[in-house]
Amino acid sequence: MDKYEKVIELAKRRGFLWNSFELYGGAAGFYDYGPLGSTLKRRIEHIWRELYIIHEGFMEIETPTIGIEEVFVASGHVSGFSDPLCECRKCGEAFRADHLVDNMIDVADALSNTELDILIKDNDIKCPECGGDLGDAYEFNLMFRTAIGPGSGRAGYMRPETAQGMFINFQRLSKFYRDKLPFGVTQIGKSYRNEISPRQGVIRLREFTQAEAEIFINPHNKTHPNFERFSGTLVNLYSEDGQERGTIEQITIGDAVKQGIIAHEYLAYHIALTNHFLWRVGISPDHLRFRQHKKDEMAHYAIDCWDAEIETDRFGWIEVVGIADRTDYDLNAHAKTSKTELYVYIEYDEPKMVTNFVVKPDMGKLGPAFKGKAKSVANVLKDMTREELEQDVIKVIVNGEEFIVSPDLVKFTEERVKVSGENVVPHVIEPSFGIDRILYCTMEHAFNEEMVAAQEETGSNKSKDPKKEKRIIFKLKSEIAPVQVAVLPLMTKSELIEPANKIVAVIRDRGLLVSYDDSGTIGRRYRRNDEIGTPYSITIDYESLDDKSVTIRDRDSMDQVRTPIENIGNLIYELVYGEREFKNAGVPV
C-alpha cells in the first residue's frame, strides 16, 4: 500500500471522503465529503476567507453555477474549450479532426463535423499512428451543456470556473468599491468540467470547489502597498530558467522581483500570500514550490503565471493554485461581446494641459452637398490631421466611395484643455485555488505512521509480541482538524460520565468542535482520535472528582498535563488556535 492508498482507505473508513453514488455503482469524477471531510473542507475554506476576505478586504460574492451562452462565448470557453475529435477505429488514438485536414483547406477550424467527415473520406485520410480507418468527428467540449427553460430553451453551461461571475459583475463591483483601484473580489464555489477521463481520486474531478480572487489593479502601477510584509519571505521558485536547468531555488520574494524572476510586486505578493495560506493549512514547505509557466504554455494574453505545486507520494508534483496576471483580457473580451465599455476613471496626480486638434465640419453646408452621406463624411473629416485638411481639395473615402470636400465646408482649431484623468481598463491578478486538491494534500502531509511500544500483557500467557505496534496519526493542524478536542471519561461509569458531559457543554459554548467517546478502553479511544487527527484529548478520572482537574493529552507527543476544570474551555481554545503552547497548559503528568 502506498501513501495514497493508505490516506484514501482512512478517509473512506473514517468518514472524510469517498466516491459518489456508490449505491448505484459509482460515477467517475465525483466525490462525496463525509462528516469529517466536509468539516475539514469548511475549516480550510474558513482560513482562506480569513486571509482573503477579512485580511485583504476582497469581499466575497456568489453568482450562479449555470451561465448563459454569451458569457462563455466572450470568455472563449465555447470555442476554445471544445475541439472536434476523431478516433482511429483500429488503435483508438484520438486526433483533432481539424488538424488532420489542416493542410488541404484554409479554414479547417471553421468546418462542421459533417464537412470534416466528408473531407476525411474524400481524401482517404488514415490514422497517422497506425494507418487504420478513422471514425466520425465529434465535438468534445469540456463544459457541461444544458438548456435553460422548457422546450429547446436557451443554451446554458455549468461554469468551468468561478471567475467569469466576477468579471461580468465588474461595473457593479467597481461602484461598490467607489471606482477606486485596486479592489478585489472573491468567490468560493463549485465549478464543472466534463473531463475525458477523471482519475486520481479527488485530484481530477468533474465537479470541484474553487476559491478564486480577482484583483483589479491599475495597469500603470503594479507595485503593492504592503509589499514589505512579504519581501523577506523565502519561497521555493521553479522559474522558467530553473526548469531549463532543472533546479528549484529558494529565494526571498523581494529578491525575486528585484532580479526580474517574478514580473512585478503585485503578483509576487500573491505568490507569498498563497505560500502563507498553504503553510497555515498544514502543507509542508519542503514539498511546496511555485512553478512559472513557460512562455509557450502561458495563455497569450497573460504577462506572468505561477502555479503552486505540492509534491505527493504517488502523483509527484501536482498543481493546486494558479496565480496569473491576466491583464485586461477578460474585461476587454466581455466589453466587446456585451458592447459595454468596462473601465475605471483614474485621476492624474496633477491635471495635464493638453492641446487637442478639433475638427468642426459645417453640417449646414455638408448636408445639402452630400445628403444622406453627410454624416459619414463628417465622421471621416473629424479624424483627419491638420495637413490633410489644409489641402486645396480634401478627398474623403467612405466605404470605397470618394467624395471631394471643399475646404470651406470644414473648420478646425487647436484647443488647450485641462485633462484630469483617463479611463483605464484594469489589469487582473487572479489567484485560483483548487480546494479539493489542497484538502487531499493536507491529508497526505498529515498522514503519519509510527511504531510505539505496546502495552505489556499481564499474566502468564504472553502470546503476542509485546514490543511494538503501529500508531496512525493524522497530524492535521489543530486549526483545520474536524474534531478539535475529544472528551473521554476514563471508565464507563456514571460518576465520570456526568462531569465529562458538563465539560463537553462548556467547550461547545466556546465554539469548538468536540467529540465525546466512552466506548472501549482509554487506549483504544486515544488511537481512534489519533487517526482522525483530534489534536487534544481530555480525560476525566476519579481524581478529577476530588481535585477538580483533568488530564489533557497531546496527539503528536502523547504527553499529558494536568489542569483545572475551571478554565478548560478557554484553555482548549488557546491551544487549538496557537495562543498557548501545550507545555504551558498545565502540570506535566
Place this chain on the structure above:
RNA sequence: GCGCUGGUGGUUUAGUGGCUAUGACUGAGGCCUUCCAAGCCUCAAACCCGGGUUCGAAUCCCGGUCGGCGCACCA
C-alpha cells in the same frame, strides 16, 4: 476515449461450477479494567450491475460500471 488489470461484510482478506461463503481488524452490547488499539462472552455485517451458458453462477463467457496502471486529453 483506447489498451492491460482487478472488483467478496465498514476496512482488509481466503476461497470454490454445488452444504448455512473464510478469517482479521473495525463497529454494537456486556463482563473485567484507574491513562495509550490487552483479555473474555454475545451480536451485526459481503460475493459491483445486467445478460448468457448450466439442473445449478459469487466462480465460466459477453456487455456495462467503478478502481488502478499505460496512452491520449488536461482551455
